[in-house]
Amino acid sequence: MVTENNCPEPTLAAGDTVYGFKVLRVEQIAEIRITAYEMEHEKTGAKVLHLHCGDKENLFSIGFRTPPSDSTGVPHILEHSVLAGSEKYPVKDAFNELHKGTLQTFINAFTYPDKTIYPVASQVRTDFFNLARVYSDLVLRPRLLEETFYQEGRHLEFTIPGDITSDLSVSGIVFNEMKGAYSSPDSLMFKAIQENIFPDNAYAHDSGGNPEVIPLLTYEQFKAFHRTFYSPSNSRIFLYGDITTTDHLQFLAEQLSGFERSEVESSVASQKARETPAHIRGTYPLAKEDTTAGKTTVNCAWMLAENTAVETALFQQITCALLVGSAAGPLRKALIDSHLGEDLSPVTGLEADFKQMVFAVGLRGTDPEKALEIEALILKTLKEICKTGFDRELIEGTIHQVEFHGKEIVRTSFPYGIVLMGAAYQTWLYDGDPLVGLNFPLAIRQVREKWAENPAIFQEIVQEWFLDNGHRVLSIFEPSYTYLEEKEAAFRKEMAQLKASLSQQELEKIRDEVAVLRRFQTEPDPPEAAAAIPRLGLGDLPRDIDTIPTEKTLLHSLPLLKHDLFTNGIGYLDIVFDIEDIPEDLQIYLPLLGKLSVNMGAAGMDYEAMSKRIALITGGVSCHLATGLTADGSRNWQKMIFQVKALYRNVEEAVKILADIFTAGDLDDRQRMFDLIAERKNGMHASVVPSGHIFAKRAAAAALSLPAYRDEQWNGRTQLRFMTGIAEQGKGGNNDLREKLARLRSLIFSKARLTLNMTADPKGLELLTSATTALLERLPDQGMLGVPAVFPLVGPHNLGIAIPAEVSYAAKAFKAPGFADPLASTLLVASKLLSDGYLYKHIRVQGGAYGGMCQYDASSGLFAFLSYRDPHIVETLQVYNNAPASLTDGKPTPDELEKAIIGTIGALDKPMDPSTRGYVALIRHFAGLDDAIRARLRQEILDMKEGRLRDDSSRFLAAAAASAVVAVCGKEERLRAANEDLLKTGQDLQIEPLI
Numbered sequence: 001m002v003t004e005n006n007c008p009e010p011t012l013a014a015g016d017t018v019y020g021f022k023v024l025r026v027e028q029i030a031e032i033r034i035t036a037y038e039m040e041h042e043k044t045g046a047k048v049l050h051l052h053c054g055d056k057e058n059l060f061s062i063g064f065r066t067p068p069s070d071s072t073g074v075p076h077i078l079e080h081s082v083l084a085g086s087e088k089y090p091v092k093d094a095f096n097e098l099h100k101g102t103l104q105t106f107i108n109a110f111t112y113p114d115k116t117i118y119p120v121a122s123q124v125r126t127d128f129f130n131l132a133r134v135y136s137d138l139v140l141r142p143r144l145l146e147e148t149f150y151q152e153g154r155h156l157e158f159t160i161p162g163d164i165t166s167d168l169s170v171s172g173i174v175f176n177e178m179k180g181a182y183s184s185p186d187s188l189m190f191k192a193i194q195e196n197i198f199p200d201n202a203y204a205h206d207s208g209g210n211p212e213v214i215p216l217l218t219y220e221q222f223k224a225f226h227r228t229f230y231s232p233s234n235s236r237i238f239l240y241g242d243i244t245t246t247d248h249l250q251f252l253a254e255q256l257s258g259f260e261r262s263e264v265e266s267s268v269a270s271q272k273a274r275e276t277p278a279h280i281r282g283t284y285p286l287a288k289e290d291t292t293a294g295k296t297t298v299n300c301a302w303m304l305a306e307n308t309a310v311e312t313a314l315f316q317q318i319t320c321a322l323l324v325g326s327a328a329g330p331l332r333k334a335l336i337d338s339h340l341g342e343d344l345s346p347v348t349g350l351e352a353d354f355k356q357m358v359f360a361v362g363l364r365g366t367d368p369e370k371a372l373e374i375e376a377l378i379l380k381t382l383k384e385i386c387k388t389g390f391d392r393e394l395i396e397g398t399i400h401q402v403e404f405h406g407k408e409i410v411r412t413s414f415p416y417g418i419v420l421m422g423a424a425y426q427t428w429l430y431d432g433d434p435l436v437g438l439n440f441p442l443a444i445r446q447v448r449e450k451w452a453e454n455p456a457i458f459q460e461i462v463q464e465w466f467l468d469n470g471h472r473v474l475s476i477f478e479p480s481y482t483y484l485e486e487k488e489a490a491f492r493k494e495m496a497q498l499k500a501s502l503s504q505q506e507l508e509k510i511r512d513e514v515a516v517l518r519r520f521q522t523e524p525d526p527p528e529a530a531a532a533i534p535r536l537g538l539g540d541l542p543r544d545i546d547t548i549p550t551e552k553t554l555l556h557s558l559p560l561l562k563h564d565l566f567t568n569g570i571g572y573l574d575i576v577f578d579i580e581d582i583p584e585d586l587q588i589y590l591p592l593l594g595k596l597s598v599n600m601g602a603a604g605m606d607y608e609a610m611s612k613r614i615a616l617i618t619g620g621v622s623c624h625l626a627t628g629l630t631a632d633g634s635r636n637w638q639k640m641i642f643q644v645k646a647l648y649r650n651v652e653e654a655v656k657i658l659a660d661i662f663t664a665g666d667l668d669d670r671q672r673m674f675d676l677i678a679e680r681k682n683g684m685h686a687s688v689v690p691s692g693h694i695f696a697k698r699a700a701a702a703a704l705s706l707p708a709y710r711d712e713q714w715n716g717r718t719q720l721r722f723m724t725g726i727a728e729q730g731k732g733g734n735n736d737l738r739e740k741l742a743r744l745r746s747l748i749f750s751k752a753r754l755t756l757n758m759t760a761d762p763k764g765l766e767l768l769t770s771a772t773t774a775l776l777e778r779l780p781d782q783g784m785l786g787v788p789a790v791f792p793l794v795g796p797h798n799l800g801i802a803i804p805a806e807v808s809y810a811a812k813a814f815k816a817p818g819f820a821d822p823l824a825s826t827l828l829v830a831s832k833l834l835s836d837g838y839l840y841k842h843i844r845v846q847g848g849a850y851g852g853m854c855q856y857d858a859s860s861g862l863f864a865f866l867s868y869r870d871p872h873i874v875e876t877l878q879v880y881n882n883a884p885a886s887l888t889d890g891k892p893t894p895d896e897l898e899k900a901i902i903g904t905i906g907a908l909d910k911p912m913d914p915s916t917r918g919y920v921a922l923i924r925h926f927a928g929l930d931d932a933i934r935a936r937l938r939q940e941i942l943d944m945k946e947g948r949l950r951d952d953s954s955r956f957l958a959a960a961a962a963s964a965v966v967a968v969c970g971k972e973e974r975l976r977a978a979n980e981d982l983l984k985t986g987q988d989l990q991i992e993p994l995i
């Protein structure tokens with residue numbers, strides 16, 4: 001992580017030429033501690049940007065402009081396919097090889113509407129260059145085999161394999177991935193807005209691919225797209241981290257040797273502004289048992305400034321945040337308060353990954369006939385804002401948020417370098433200055449100056465870019481019961497017509513081609529091909545565990561954990577309440593209590609005032625629930641965790657906000673309460689299709705352990721049903737919700753339940769300690785009930801959950817031991833082997849699903865198999881049944897095992913930002929997962945031998961099968977059809993509606 005305060009000394013100067021690269025410019029950005037080098041490869045014209053800094057997590061990313069001219073998804077299919085081997089690395093799935101056998105901290109590929117990017121990151125220098133070497137070779141010199149195109153993109157096949165009298169169908173990984181995307185209301189809605197805001201340029205097409213158009217793509221077109229756009233002359237290479245620029249250039253010179261300069265026309269035309277607004281209507285799939293009333297979403301969207309007009313773009317970003325970014329945003333508030341819909345549309349916000357930015361806002365949970373009223377309300381509110389201006393505190397709070405997040409060291413699931421890369425590409429891709437968007441702190445100082453000069457600057461943006469801007473779209477998205485049926489009927493008809501037009505020989509050819517593809521998929525790579533991929537040996541792996549500085553002490557006799565870490569002037573506090581004795585009938589209300597606590601008013605302030613106060617003083621206040629088993633599996637723990645973070649100067653005030661929430665939170669604003677309930681219900685509902693595998697896993701696992709039961713109750717289908725019920729009751733006005741919440745609050749917000757956790761440097765820890773002492777003085781002490789809630793374990797049964805989606809999600813879960821168990825190391829390695837090997841091969845490569853994997857979750861006592869956007873159900877469950885044998889029948893080879901060990905260690909060593917380190921130490925404390933257990937676990941992983949893996953796996957998996965539970969999310973018809981086969985084996989699913 002970044003720990004240094006200074007920029008590295010420049011090692012090159014503008015005008016220098018090194019390894020064939022001309023240095024165009026060198027610039028230091030002290031605020032983010034980087035020295036930036038902008039360079040160009042003289043021979044090919046490849047553009048290179050290096051952000052040199054103290055971070056040892058180095059990032060390499062090669063990107064190309066790839067604007068599509070149709071919706072066949074060619075950029076997306078290519079993104080998948082280039083990773084399937086090059087001449088030098090002729091393995092069928094080089095991406096998977098790198099993913100499983102390196103210490104990569106990040107490896108991925110992304111298709112955007114106008115660019116394709118391939119980033120890799122590692123904290124180990126040799127590993128980093130190994131990854132970057134293979135990645136750049138794959139991208140620049142891929143094999144692009146015909147089989148790869150069919151597998152990743154699309155191919156024709158018979159519904160009964162090998163039987164040319166059966167129906168014709170289409171499969172392919174991208175094809176199935178996009179069928180999933182085209183089943184999700186949120187993504188359908190956004191696609192329609194994009195196409196209609198940009199009817200005249202590349203964004204009118206779907207770079208990801210429309211399943212109706214994907215089958216039209218030919219192998220020739222696919223190869224031609226690579227020839228045209230994947231030329232170094234069309235590339236932008238982004239580098240970040242502590243490796244020197246010269247070392248990078250030496251490496252890049254090798255990769256680019258042999259390429260010539262080519263002229264590539266890849267620029268994206270600006271969309272010409274329209275004078276008059278457009279209206280569009282669309283539909284999305286709805287489950288049969290749902291009612292259509294109140295299920296429409298209405299949005300207004302505007303085309304805003306070009307990203308390269310940096311100053312205007314920044315002011316627009318802030319203006320959009322003012323309008324809808326917080327509960328106090330006047331446009332958000334006007335929409336919510338109107339009750340023309342249930343909550344804000346999920347596509348609300350600014351989208352900056354286009355040449356011209358787009359802002360959308362609207363309401364979900366409404367009806368089509370209210371669309372014009374909603375549009376009128378939006379315009380009326382904007383007019384009022386122009387007249388009266390924005391609230392000063394709201395502006396201050398919004399600017400503080402930008403300032404805070406510019407200062408905070410974050411390493412979420414993405415490396416920090418990825419954040420900077422995204423900011424650089426926003427201008428660089430359109431031939432603008434790549435550095436101009438990186439200096440957040442400077443930009444914010446300039447915003448403050450401009451605002452002081454012209455206090456009306458934000459309302460002027462609203463006038464010019466919203467009210468006077470005719471380039472607007474009104475979008476109405478309605479539910480449809482027949483959406484999926486119509487799509488499927490049209491597809492079947494098309495397939496029938498196609499089949500009728502084909503001769504016997506042509507049909508036989510299709511059959512034979514599928515057979516060739518299947519053979520290609522099942523044949524292992526020649527050992528010398530896999531050996532060509534450079535990788536570390538076990539001896540290169542760090543043997544020692546990473547430890548987190550933790551001082552365990554007491555504050556007013558309450559347990560306090562302190563983590564002395566460099567946080568760049570930000571203090572982090574976790575206030576943790578024990579909830580394991582909360583009575584069972586109240587448990588289901590806990591997530592709601594959390595959401596309401598941090599989103600309602602407090603201490604006499606209404607929610608709007610509280611929201612402004614939180615934005616002005618903190619970097620965020622949040623609440624979540626956490627649960628798990630202890631490392632020895634003997635006990636479980638359950639906590640409600642409030643988190644606040646603030647600049648040192650605000651720490652005292654920030655902690656006071658939490659004290660106000662605990663002691664004087666408002667539960668009387670019934671309207672606000674039900675708005676938040678609707679928001680939660682709709683948010684959960686919309687997440688089912690995009691994360692159906694997690695949803696299915698929760699349903700399957702609920703009968704297996706208490707943490708899994710709670711997870712389902714708090715976040716799964718049970719919670720969604722509960723929220724739906726409460727939202728319904730709310731309309732009738734008759735319920736005891738307030739009383740239940742008040743009871744919970746008085747039970748929970750009590751000193752006796754507390755554990756405190758602080759992360760900052762010594763100065764910050766002192767500030768946090770004194771602020772928390774003041775909080776404790778205000779907190780009552782009711783003690784605890786002391787009796788853990790009775791765990792009402794439901795009898796396990798296999799479940800089919802009917803959801804409106806074109807693809808399925810199958811989960812199978814069983815009980816597994818905790819981290820301290822001798823089996824834990826085996827299960828970590830086995831889950832890596834199965835995920836990257838057997839499951840990947842059978843569910844993704846051969847089955848055509850977007851994903852197939854397994855997870856060992858020691859903290860919940862679970863082992864699970866999962867599939868994602870899967871065209872199959874029965875076949876996938878059969879793959880799960882056969883999975884254990886793949887580990888025990890003479891496999892894995894020593895080589896496969898070594899890769900799995902490296903990959904497992906890599907996953908354990910993922911870098912964390914300071915606040916995450918503090919939080920992880922807290923969770924380990926609850927779980928009793930001490931450094932001795934972690935060190936032993938690591939040692940056992942490093943020492944894993946094939947014999948042990950085989951013996952442990954067969955012992956565990958055979959015993960575990962007894963507790964296995966299956967849950968599948970999918971279309972009801974598919975579930976019923978699957979049951980016809982599953983009944984024969986007694987594994988049939990009990991089919992239930994989602995709600």
Ligand SMILES: [Zn+2]
Pocket residue numbers: 076080174177
């Ligand atoms: Zn994809």
